[in-house]
Amino acid sequence: MSQTLSLYNTLSRKKEEFKAINAPFVGMYVCGPTVYSDVHLGNCRTFISFDIIYRYLTYLGYKVRYVRNITDAGHLESDGDVGEDKISKKAKLAEVEPMEIVQKYSVDFHQVMQIFNALPPSIEPTATGHIIEQIEMVKTILATGLAYEVNGTVYFDVEKYNQKENYGALSNRKLEDLLNNTRDLGGQNEKRGPLDFALWIKAKPEHLMQWPSPWGNGFPGWHLECSAMSNKYLGSQFDIHGGGMDLAPTHHTNEIAQNVAACGQQPANYWVHTNMLTVNGQKMSKSLGNSFLPHELFSGNHKLLNKGYSPMVVRFFMLQAHYRSTLDFSNDALDASEKGFKRLMYAISLLEKLKTSVNSDIDVKAIEAKFKSAMNDDFNTPVLIAELFDVARIINSVHDGKMQITENDLADLKTLISTFVENVLGLKNDIQATDDLAPVMDFILKIRTDAKANKDYATSDKIRIGLNEIGFDVKDGKEGSTWSKN
Structure with missing residues (x-):
């Protein structure tokens, strides 16, 4: 099992051993949201994925400076150089100041990230707060001869840059192919x-x-x-640069060109990209009418959803797919994740009820090694979750008296589970409390126990099956019957 962290580098198109430039310090930059509308689920998936990476690097002992920007100007409708500024357009339609739009959707973004239990970045700079730095960088690039000014607009000269550097290195595309695929856009004559x-x-x-x-x-x-x-807060070269895979072909490709021109070197050693979202196998998009916002997913108030799901169930669902894999939303998949999440949380809750023995059937160090091996393999959360379900089965076996655990091993297991579930995966039990049901359920189970004692197995089975049909699992063990909401 690997005890060395490896991650997939888009630039080299292979997994590489992670080596920090200046260990134990790690610099990580992630492209943040353009705050002109509600944050969409694709963005949420990206930021949750990098939250996991941030958390795991911290767990490994690195001191991470995580920079995630807010784009509050300059992002045009075309994602290029023409069209209207997305924020300005929204401000005109609403007849408000652009910064009112920025404030509204920045607050919304932070609230959604908090609901998803994503840690805030170390620094969250805004584009409008760094105009001076951007002007200085333009001056530097102009001085190298890799940029030119036309009527007040400054352009980067890609073909001149490509004479010495490979412009298409990140996207693995040749300049000739890129040139053949360009469309004739307004303003191109400049x-x-x-x-x-x-x-x-x-x-x-x-x-x-x-x-x-x-x-x-x-x-x-x-x-x-x-x-x-990124240059201001992480230097001209840092460890990890991340974002959604849709940013790699243009936005990140252009970032590399700018940094090489201004600083003489690649900005990041590792380029990490998250994959896209689909809904029932189709690409998620507003035009197809199959996109939904986080609050719609929580409430279930959407034509494609049968019900709402708690934020932790949604986070758990996202982590059951590797960050580089397509994530497909469907009611069946979300339902399965909800059941799995409840099963895991129930098993964890049993840790406080386990009875200890003199002997132990459990090797906590071996479990920890499996957890780390999963995460060291390119932050493989689906494998980690599978390992957690294996541990859940062990916990249930101890609870049912089929396995034994010592007091020391139980203490170590509690710490290990807490570390990886809460600190690394960022999960917490947000399933609605059922404390008010406890006396009622205990009363029903006592009737069932009495029925079994009287050999009235028909009534006993009728109670168990009936409870299961309305969403309650009943388990029989040496210490009696227990129940959980499924």
């Missing part, structure tokens, strides 16, 4: 090459968000923002 992208964009008089610069009033290009902020 550019020397169709792949050139804007570092700084000249603002029209009516543009709501603009700043003075050496090239006139304008605003930064979306790609530039992340380069400037």
Whole structure:
């Protein structure tokens, strides 16, 4: 079993052993949300995945500086250099200031992340708070000859850059293929090459968000923002850069080009990307009408959902797929995750009720090694969860008197489970409490016990089957019968 952390590097297209540049310190930058609308589930999946990576690196003893930005300007509708600013457009429609839109959806984003029990990053810089750094980076790139200014807009010269560096390294595509696939967009006539992208964009008089610069009033290009902020807080070279896989072909490719031009080196040693979401096998998108927001998933108030699911069930569901795998939402899959989550939480609750023995059938060190082996293999949460279910079966066996555990092993097992379930996976039991049902259920189970004692097995079975049909599991053990909500 591997005790060395390895992770998949998009840049090399293979798993690599993780070696921090300046251990025990680790620098990690993740592209954050553009705050012009409610955060969607695809973003949530990405940030939950990096929350796991952050948590596990911390568990391994690294001191992680986790930087995740807020894009509050410069991200245009086309994700390129033309179109309207997403935030400004929303502000015009709502007849409010752009920063009101930014505030509203930043608060919403933070609330959703808190509901999902995602830890806040170490630093959360905003694009508008780093205009000076972005202007300075543009100046540096211009000085290298890899950028040029046209009518107040500064473009990056991709073909000139590609003469010395491989522009398509991250996406594994050749420049010729990229050039053949470019579309004729408005504003392209200003550019020397169709792949050139804007570092700084000249603002029209009516543009709501603009700043003075050496090239006139304008605003930064979306790609530039992340380069400037990662450079400021993590240096010209850091350990991990992450985001959704949709960012790799353009946004992250352009970040690399900017950093190499401005700093002379690749910004990150490891590029980590999360995969996409599907719904019943189809890509999740607003145009198909099959996308839903986190609060709709929690409430069940959506035409594609049969019911709502607790935030921890949704987090658990996401972690049952590897972060590099497609995650498919369906009612059946969510129902299965909910049952699995309840089963795991119930087993963990039994830890406080276990009776200890002089001898032990359980090797806690071996369990820990399996947990670490799973996470050391590219943060493989599905395998870790499978190992946790194996431990749940062990806990149930001890509870039923089929296995033994010593007092010391029980203490170690409690610590291990708490560490990996709560601290690494970030899960907590948010299933609605059933304390008010306890006296009623205990009364019903006593009637069943009396029926069994009187050899009235028909009544005993009728009670057990009836309870199961309305959502309660009944288990018989040496100490009597216990119940749980399934």
